Amino acid sequence: MSKLKRRPVILGILIHSISNEAILKGNIVPKLGVKVYDEGLNHVGYVSNVFGPVSSHFVAVKFTTDKQYLQGSKFYVME
Known part of the structure; x- marks a missing residue:
């Protein structure tokens, strides 16, 4: 049995x-x-809300770290 890769x-x-x-x-x-997760794939928080139309929505993230991020930074989830 193989493990699923995320x-x-x-x-x-x-x-x-x-x-x-x-x-x-x-x-x-x-x-x-x-x-x-941030661009370094470090866990930084969780999704706290999703709002707006599906075609152009926004995601609210609650950080669990004190690190500051610049506008334009990419964030990820694991699939």
């Missing part, structure tokens, strides 16, 4: 952040509570 999928691109929360321009529609 791969990173782009969740979205950072457009705004304040303290420990961020808003991403969504690339996919994730489930609430799914773990979020």
Whole structure:
């Protein structure tokens, strides 16, 4: 029996952040509570909300780390 290999999928691109929360321009529609990873694939938080129309939605991320990210940074989920 082989283990399933998980791969990173782009969740979205950072457009705004304040303290420990961020808003991403969504690339996919994730489930609430799914773990979020930065470009180095370090676990940085979880999806706290998804809002807007499906064709042009936003994803709210609650950070569990104090690291600051620049606008335009990419974030990932594991598939």
